[in-house]
Amino acid sequence: MKVYNFSAGPSMLSEAVKLEVQRDFLNFSNSGMSIVEMSHRSKFFEDVHNQGITLLKEIMNINDDYEVLFLQGGASQQFDAVPLNLFAKGRADYIVTGSFAAKATTEAKKYGDVVIAASSKDKNYTYIPNVDSINFRENLDYVHITQNNTIFGTRYTSLPKTEAPLVSDVSSMILSEEIDISKYGLVYAGAQKNIGPAGLTVVIVKKELMRTPMPICPTMLRYSTHADANSLYNTPPCFCIYMAMLAFKEIKALGGVKEVYKTNLHKASLLYDYIDNSSFYSNKVFLKDRSLMNVPFITPSAELDSLFVSQATQNGLVSLKGHRSVGGMRASIYNAMPVEGVEKLILFMKKFEMQNKTALRS
């Protein structure tokens, strides 16, 4: 049975990319070696690595004011790396729109004067605070946001206006829609949602921001360590970089992020429209702030939610259980989720609604 995987990450990857990886796994580029056993200093791997960086710059339209870094440790490690690298005055404002934003704030507080400028905790993170009405402090090193909130299914549709550089955790939305990198000082993303296997973290940082890390910053967390070595200071996560490169190449071949975005908009619309027109399912997120990547929804009861998840799994629609802090279901529909996956989900939702509305009535 064909399986559609709605996991929040690690999540579905492109069929074509997986087939290429499998085909070449024992003999990459006629080298007689697997990509997983090649020296990171070999010509073979360096080509993959440099292609990956070049392609990402191209599809995200990143100019030479920025450095593209391929790191490890996930977004969680960036929660520390960001303040350790960017604190000169030791002051930053954070907007807290979910659990990961809150974790990022907690880490930054260890190193400086950090204030929560706005939060949507009052309504269990079901909205994004109005960015135009936030008063940021002056003399900040940066303002930090979490641009798509994986657990709660929200997303910024406009960015806060701030004198200070904007830092954004784009883990669950990178490459799903176009972003204007010139509006940011730094963005970071774990790869395991829209890029490739877990184990790679992408950081895109304005060069002028990364030259004065705090003295206590570990060398491996210092951006300039990796920038100065083209992300080859020590052995990088080669296999993840290889699969990321293939994903970037595929996006380019599809016509760029602009085209990927159209498909994502289509997929999300199909699902939200169906939910909005149903009296059985609902989504609690404020309309204007809905994520295109993570769609939480519920049925009329927690019992039916459980039944939904288990029957969906039996039907090849897996990892639909919502995060424990939200409950219900969550369909993560990242770039690699095909339209037919969303259509199959909606079909199943219809059937489940019919069966269980009847059951409730009788």
Place this chain on the structure above:
Amino acid sequence: MKVYNFSAGPSMLSEAVKLEVQRDFLNFSNSGMSIVEMSHRSKFFEDVHNQGITLLKEIMNINDDYEVLFLQGGASQQFDAVPLNLFAKGRADYIVTGSFAAKATTEAKKYGDVVIAASSKDKNYTYIPNVDSINFRENLDYVHITQNNTIFGTRYTSLPKTEAPLVSDVSSMILSEEIDISKYGLVYAGAQKNIGPAGLTVVIVKKELMRTPMPICPTMLRYSTHADANSLYNTPPCFCIYMAMLAFKEIKALGGVKEVYKTNLHKASLLYDYIDNSSFYSNKVFLKDRSLMNVPFITPSAELDSLFVSQATQNGLVSLKGHRSVGGMRASIYNAMPVEGVEKLILFMKKFEMQNKTALRS
């Protein structure tokens, strides 16, 4: 042409493991999903992860006084994590036996009172200082060694006797020979030499040592963060853990590390014996301190060294170029290098010697 890869890391992996990974790449354990796209919270991945930890404990004979952690960032990140976690008094002694040992020392000095208790820099790291004659300071948090020196081809054959816990970078020798874990407070290793793909770091740490990190220690570098979450605090490098688990399983099936060691001893003996009996090739390392994993050697001239490397490559014996700080050649013969790879290398060395001795004479 069959290729034998003598890279210092990433390096050769087991043929059987690679075949299994390729076979199951599109459909792991009949899940309909690839291992690279599964949630790290899924039953499928958790089984892989827990099996990996259990198998490593088994083949290394690790008891419950120790925590096995699957982390990211490589050994280089441990150069910071070790002092950040273990410094209570803020005092440690380091033995410097190569470039990585020196880097580890430099990092630790950022956080406390660190002294080089012994070094072999005087002879370009061609030996291991006599561990019995080292005077360590008192009241140390730990003593740090680099147990096998990848670049220089040396290895400790006995451990320093110290009151303080012993911390060892075992990156290029883990699982190549039996070690008695009870003699250590902590060992760490990047996976890309004897375990699996780059992107996984294994840390084995005595539980009693990891409970009082320095307050400036980033949460992601804190051992207890990962210990408390069974190394699933955030998304781990799932694919690397999967391949590591398969490598551990293979070692167990082969009869354990004891058997692997016998083969490694045989491979290293073949190569050293040939070099020692040749007047053309030489190895500069003190006999008693020779590595079983990394064998540096030279011909009579730098020109012949270059010729050797390029002709060897043409003959399917790749990545034999020595590190720039040593020159010449280096054959890394980790666990996955078959005996026939070493035999092929020796055969080529013989041919090269014959051709070039003649050439020099004529």
